[in-house]
Amino acid sequence: MLDIFLIGVGGQGLLTIGEVIADAAVALDLPVCFYPYKGMAQRGGLVKAQLRLGRSAVGPNIPPRGADLVIAMEVSEALRAIRALRPGGEFLLFGERWLPTAVMLGKAAYPALETVLEQVRAAGGHPVYLSPDSLPAGLPANLFVLGAAVGRTRLGNVLPAAAVEEAIRRRWPRDPERNLTAFRAGHSISI
Secondary structure, eight states: OEEEEEEEETTSOHHHHHHHHHHHHHHTTOOEEEEEEOSSOSTTSEEEEEEEESOSSOOSOOOTTOEEEEEESSHHHHHHHGGGEEEEEEEEEEOOOOOOHHHHTTSSOOOOHHHHHHHHHHTTOEEEEEOGGGSOTTSOHHHHHHHHHHHHSTHHHHSOHHHHHHHHHHHSOSOOHHHHHHHHHHHHOOO
């Protein structure tokens, strides 16, 4: 059983991560509940989702401080997800920065990366940081992050990499190679 909270901004492919995880789980006959939330998710707006793997007869919402794994695709939005993380949970942070309007207008400060990581630790979480500089040029960040999640967090104990690769092939049947390359690069990265 694994409860996963995903957060980022529109345009990052965060919901695609959730859909690929859900598809891989269904193919393995693993109970899954996927609850996406788009809000004002046009490019740059908040996007979040919840996935509950291996639990039958439960609702889609993860209780506060109940997520075993948080996958955050943007530094400032990661702060919103800390309250979802259970003590002892893993927090995978892809360090991309999308400046909110208030920051661009000089009305707010952008949080420092170390501040976010400190808050994850203070909540009892185990941060796993993935630098955007580690993303090979031309590959989709979302599948790179998914690969890192499968390779470097307990998600890989629930979903084998081969099952996720099959889900990627099903989603992009005409030409899955670019997406598989991104997934494999993330999966093999040492963090």
